[in-house]
Amino acid sequence: MIIGEQKRLEEISGMLDGHRGILIAGCRSCVAICLAGGEKEVAVMAESLRLISSLRGKGWEIEEAMVERQCEKEWVAELRPRIEGKDCVLSLACGVGAQTVQAMYPRVRVLPGLNTSNMGAPEESGIFVEKCGGCGDCVLHLTGGICPIARCAKSLLNGPCGGSQGGKCEVSPDTPCAWEEIYHSLESLGRLDLLEEPIPPKSWLPARDGGPRRIVRKEAVLTEEQKRLKGGKA
């Protein structure tokens, strides 16, 4: 899922300067699970900002709202009555959610409360680790299920750089060397032969470098005729 982390209170406070009617909008999806933007965190953020407002005389009027998934227009539409009269929304959803809210409410400033970080998974309660590089050209079958793009600091495709020490990446003693993990995984699978198969130089077109990606699932797209026949919002 998407992992994000709250911005520091000072930074958020700076963004909110000059605003008055503030709606803090959270999301029940990824950010709730990584403890950044669920209802609980929205409440804590609201309390913290109210304290700042009272202590520093900011005059903020803060309200809290939740959205099932902030990336979906239908759900963001439900915020309309809450946004009425507000001059900004502090989104505690991921960057996708924040953008969706802005797009739907072009006259109300949307501020990001989170720094959206990566696609990852919980390792244990409270610890979230990056797993997937989102490169659009998955090679997990060749690396024993371990992503060399995300989990190798250099995104190497054909073996370790040699800088690892004690199985840990030279970047940080907390980070395992992905290629060592790949080796051990292929060993357990009995497929060390896959290491013989070189992964050619990667085309980064399907990744971020090719521009924002657009994926179409044709059978779910309503044709023009269907849209016409349906009427109203598609």
Add this chain to the structure above:
Amino acid sequence: MSDGGIGVFICSWGSGKDPKLDMDGLLSFASGIEGVALVKMIDRICSKPGQKEMIAAIKGSGTDRFVVVACSARTKRKLYRHIATSSGLHPLAFEVASVREQAAFVHEGPEAQRKAETLVRMAVEKVRLWVEPPFEEEMPALRNVAVLGDGLMAMAVANEIMAQGLTVDLVMSGGSPKGSPPYIFSNQDEMDRALRSMAEASSDPRMTTIKNASVLDFQGPPGDFGLVLDVAGEMVPLRCGAVVLAPEPRMELRTIDGSPAPSAQELIARGLRRIVILPSGASSGIGCSCMTPRGTLYALSLVDAAPGIEVSLMGREARAMDWMEGLQRLAQEKGIRFFRIDGEPKVEGHAPTVITWRDPLLGDMRLQADLLLLDTVLTPEVQSLAKAFDVPVDEKGELLSIDSRLRPGETVRKGVFAARFRVGNMLYEDMALEAGSVAARALEMLSMGTLEVGGAVAEVDQEKCSACLGCLRVCPYSAPMIGQAGKAEVRMELCQGCGACVALCPSRAIDIYCFSDSQIVAQSRAALGKVR
């Protein structure tokens, strides 16, 4: 929220008992609080007439919840519950304002009065938001206990349980226990009695013995557990009200390569004369590092059977309690040597083996042995039991008690009890005491035939739950589970009402009865004078 209004009962605890508080003042203060439909001063609520008066007042007024302004909840909680149920209310439909312990006794003058008023206000605000919790008083408690263990401890527990009229399913992992029981009997009589009681238990119709069984599955609420056992390949279901885990370490003298110690005849036949017995804990750190009576008894048996044999025992100290002291003296008289080791002994070579060690008094020592024997502890399969019943294991590898001082024998899983064992030397009578104690805990739970579950428990709002698994991970009792709808559900019969899940839930989907978020906030506001 309240339909019938809130009742406030102020205990005057006898006239003139405490001049500190203006009780009439408190009475009028309480009457002025919104939503309070009835205020009454009662002389000694804890007395029979006091209780009667209170019950009559509640019944007559139609209030559906009340506040008791008196002494601490702790001592009188059962009483107030009784008053609530006798008045036709839910047993938890009340709050207590401890104006005695928290105001009158600890503050002076107007401060005490003001504090008392604050406490009354807080209690009223809290009970105002009280919501009736789910409560089941009649969950059945089966009068059958599953006792898991292969040795004497399990048998002793089974005997204690059967003595109280319950039935037992004795589940053994093997066919019969290996090695010897790790207990020291005070005398032959005690040992004979122990063996006899084992034989009696095995033939008692109230006990069913299941051998060669491992636990595949463990489900259900305390009082009505469902186990599935793998008995030599066959799946056998078992239902019980409680589970007692009594894994028993066994002791065996073994050679370094793990085979059982040879008999005296074998030793003679193999020409092995110098025998050294080391406690297993000396080198491996597992088990005891002392010279045990078992080693002494074996040494004596060797020396008696084959006079030419030299036996030496080594250890950090000699555990010779009670009648064992005489045994050790006898052993020494027969030429068996006892050496004290400081630190780890070094063992080198094979036939002969050379052992070097440091004696605390004599310094560096060296001995040659034809055969080295280890007084080995055969640790029972605790890991698989711990996994099957989801009971944590401590750093020594033993089943963890929920509180070794105040609640020994209980594990973190309600209804699952564990007998503690001290590796090393345990007197048989100590074991008997432990078995009785653990059995008593299980019996206590099942004695009433029904179990009370519910009350101040947590509940998940399915709509708001993000299925983040946080509550499952934090709960010490494993009460939450993912239900059919893919959302978290709290099993009421396992929840102990600690609220850790509520504090953690990122979606505020869980709340707890009787201590809800809104109640805590209301109490805070009342405490800080923010309620008018």
Add this chain to the structure above:
Amino acid sequence: MMRILAFCCERGPGEAIDLAGEKRMRYPADLTLIQVPCAGRVDVAHLLKAFREGADAVVLVGCLEGNCHHIYGNIEGRKKVDRAKQILDEVGLGGQRLEMFHVASNQPFRIAELAAEMASRVERLGPNPLAVKE
């Protein structure tokens, strides 16, 4: 008058409070107690809200380390207190106003001790600027 709000676990600390009462021990009336089933029940929002409602200091009182009836509720409580302290420092109210204490059921004197400790901190830091003077 100072306002010190104490969230107390109803077991160890709760019993210590009763004992303090029975022994007629004196402690400042500024300390008001809210009983919770376990220190782990209290969350960051509750702690921060108390300051917004005018508390000069807030304490979370749990059982002694290793003695929590609910295994590790006191550890859960401490984690919340640490986070709230950080936020209080960031907003400028001062994390010192919030503290976690561990009290056993036979330590009634600790109640007076913690009240005195927090009172001296409030004297040093000043009253809560958000408290409405009445």
